[in-house]
Amino acid sequence: MEVKTLNDIELDNLGLVLLDLDDTLYSYAISHQAALAAVSDWLRENRAVAYDDFQTNYQRARKKVHDMHKQTAAGHSRFFYFQFMLEHIFGKTDFEATTVCDELYWSTFIENMVLYDDALHFLELCKAKNIDICIVTDLLASVQFAKIKHLAIGKYIRYIVSSEEVGVEKPNPLLFLYAIEKSGGPPVNGKHIAVIGDNPKKDIFDSKLYAVKQYLICR
Numbered sequence: 001m002e003v004k005t006l007n008d009i010e011l012d013n014l015g016l017v018l019l020d021l022d023d024t025l026y027s028y029a030i031s032h033q034a035a036l037a038a039v040s041d042w043l044r045e046n047r048a049v050a051y052d053d054f055q056t057n058y059q060r061a062r063k064k065v066h067d068m069h070k071q072t073a074a075g076h077s078r079f080f081y082f083q084f085m086l087e088h089i090f091g092k093t094d095f096e097a098t099t100v101c102d103e104l105y106w107s108t109f110i111e112n113m114v115l116y117d118d119a120l121h122f123l124e125l126c127k128a129k130n131i132d133i134c135i136v137t138d139l140l141a142s143v144q145f146a147k148i149k150h151l152a153i154g155k156y157i158r159y160i161v162s163s164e165e166v167g168v169e170k171p172n173p174l175l176f177l178y179a180i181e182k183s184g185g186p187p188v189n190g191k192h193i194a195v196i197g198d199n200p201k202k203d204i205f206d207s208k209l210y211a212v213k214q215y216l217i218c219r
C-alpha cells in the first residue's frame with residue numbers, strides 16, 4: 001500500500017478506480033460534528049435532553065447498533081442510534097423525535113459537506129483520460145447517493161457499490177469483486193486497478209487475480 005496525495009497517483013496504465021467516498025473526497029468529521037450538534041440542540045430544546053446525557057446515550061446506542069449489526073450497513077444507521085438512544089432515555093419509543101433527529105442529522109451533515117479541491121482535480125483528470133471510477137463505500141445506499149448529489153460529482157462516476165447493496169462491509173473482498181464485475185470486469189491491455197481510500201483497515205483489496213495498486217490517501 002502506497003501512501004500518497006490524490007494528486008500524486010499515477011494515471012498511466014490505470015484502467016479502473018475503486019474509490020472510497022467518506023473522508024477521501026470530503027471531511028467526514030466536519031459534517032458529523034455539525035450534524036450531531038444540530039440534533040443535540042433540538043433534543044435540548046424540544047425534549048429537555050441535557051448535552052451530557054445526549055453524548056453518553058448516543059455513544060451507548062451506537063455501540064449497541066454496531067454490536068447487533070456487525071459488518072453490515074445497518075450498523076451505521078443513525079435512525080437506529082437515535083431510536084435506541086431515546087428509548088433508553090425515556091423508557092419508550094419516541095416516534096416523532098426519532099424521525100426528526102434522523103432527518104436533521106442527515107440534512108445538516110449533507111449541508112456541511114465540501115468537496116476537497118484535490119478530489120475534484122483527480123475526478124476531472126480521470127474523466128479526461130476516460131478512466132472509469134466506481135465508488136466503493138460502506139453505509140446505506142440512499143445516504144451515499146444524497147452525498148454524491150450534494151457534492152455534484154455524479155458526472156465523474158460510472159458506478160457506485162454500497163455495503164447495503166452487497167450485504168458486506170469493507171474490507172470484505174466481495175465488495176471489491178462485485179465492483180469490478182459491475183464495472184465490466186477487470187481492465188485489459190495491461191492496465192491495472194487502483195484501490196483508493198483513507199482507511200488502512202477498510203480500503204484494502206489484496207488480489208492475486210487482478211493487477212491492483214493500493215493507495216492510502218494522506219492530507
Ligand SMILES: [Mg+2]
Nearest residue numbers: 020022023198
Ligand atoms: Mg473513508
